[in-house]
Amino acid sequence: MAGRKIAVVGLGGIGGVAAACLSLSPENDVTVCARRQIDKLTFDHHEDSISIPLKTLSDPGLAEPVDWVVLCTKAQDVASAAPWLENLCTPQTTVAVLQNGIAHEERVAPHANGATVLPAIVYYNGERLAPDHVRLRHIRGHDLLVPAGPQAEAFAALFEGTPIDVGRSEDFLTYQWRKLLVNVIANPITALTRQRLGVFQRSDIQDLSLSILREAVAVGRADGAQLRDNEAEAILETFLAYPPEAGTSMYFDCLAGRPLEIEALNGAVVTAGRRHGLPTPLNSAMLTLLKTVSDANAKTP
Ligand SMILES: NC(=O)c1ccc[n+]([C@@H]2O[C@H](COP(=O)([O-])OP(=O)(O)OC[C@H]3O[C@@H](n4cnc5c(N)ncnc54)[C@H](OP(=O)(O)O)[C@@H]3O)[C@@H](O)[C@H]2O)c1
Incomplete structure (x- = not known):
């Protein structure tokens, strides 16, 4: 029985791979928040290609509070994703921000209703081959890196048993x-x-x-x-x-x-x-x- 409610916002290379991998754990209840309806995603990893059913929302007005938001838009699109964050977040939510750059918290916190913001460095390559088809390539070491602490442990647990390896760093x-x-x-x-x-x-x-x-x-x-x-x-x-x-x-x-x-x-x-x-x-x-x-x-x- 899936207990953790997770919303993945942005279904590009990074969001597609994150949504596919998170959906592989039976403990995760994953909803994708995208600008178009996509009901299944083809996920390529190494030599395998599998089809994963997706629960997608394309109207932020229909979004409800979740335990985790995994934000995977480009940095410049955070403002346009604000309606999603406003409806998905409460002070009990954690927003993991899978984006390049350094100022994740400054960028996201103003839209996140008091949710905790967890910045993540993305090391994996996520390629969108088509709107409903993504490929994961591991580059080296960890696939994601987050600041060490209790939020990091909870975040890593979301990906347990999936191809994504989450590292934690004190620095x-x-x-x-x-x-x-x-x-x-x-x-x-x-x-x-x-x-x-x-x-x-x-x-x-x-x-x-x-x-x-x-x-x-x-x-x-x-x-x-x-x-x-x-x-x-x-x-x-x-x-x-x-x-x-x-x-x-x-x-x-x-x-x-x-x-x-x-x-x-x-x-x-x-x-x-x-x-x-x-x-x-x-x-x-x-x-x-x-x-x-x-x-x-x-x-x-
Ligand atoms: N791809 C990689 O291998 C890689 C590696 C390291 C780091 N990164 C970083 O990871 C972040 C994500 O990159 P990406 O490559 O996944 O970018 P991307 O392929 O451009 O995907 C971004 C997705 O966000 C969606 N989006 C934008 N605004 C939205 C909104 N208001 N509501 C819902 N969805 C919205 C876009 O939707 P549309 O499809 O409708 O435009 C697109 O699907 C970036 O900061 C990038 O620099 C990427």
Whole structure:
């Protein structure tokens, strides 16, 4: 008998995989909150492909309070998902935010009716092959990482017996910044050049990346992240080992003419830099250029 009421908001790559995996546990009662009705989801993992029935709501007015919300929209769509959060959340609810960036609580708490906000770093690759078809790829280590504590244990229990492995960290902020550091070069540079990760083989792009990273590392340290002296070089080196044919979500969003998640990435560095009185001219340049692209995309029907 399913005892835990869970709403997954946003059925993209990440939300689709989360909804599929959560539905595999008989203890979870999962409802998907999406902009269109989808009654079953095909879930690919390793060599397997299974069909999972879904309970979907497409009208926030019909949503009722739940124990858990798993919020999987892009960061810029939190405001548009507010009607879902307002109806799903009470002070007893926990909202796990599966998004890139660092300011999850600031972004979500104002819409969440006093619910607890649990930020999560997403390490898995969730690909939406069709509106009703997703694929999970494990990248390395944990699939999700949350700050250690009682909420983390309860969150990890939701995924017990499923393919998703939830890690807990006592130093979540440092991991959040490390993930942000990868994102502040990978996403804007692939989006602006309209080239996949192979573009990082160019030495001029590597020089630019190191300068963007060094700026961001200084801000991350001021923010309390335990970043190493050679953090920028180490991030770039790890990153160069990624497959050159891989794209990034901002690259694909740019090609598809969709709004971009730039405020949550380079925008987060610029905001934190301002807070600590540190200059961030390169991250500001990325932010301004891609905000301009994003605003134009948002206006195009
Ligand atoms: N995909 C990955 O492998 C990956 C890896 C690491 C981190 N992340 C991060 O995870 C987050 C989610 O990424 P994603 O790749 O899953 O994005 P995505 O594929 O664009 O999915 C976002 C989903 O949210 C839905 N949505 C937006 N506004 C909504 C609203 N008001 N009500 C209901 N649904 C709404 C969208 O609906 P429509 O389909 O109707 O537009 C879409 O299905 C992002 O912060 C991303 O940076 C992703």
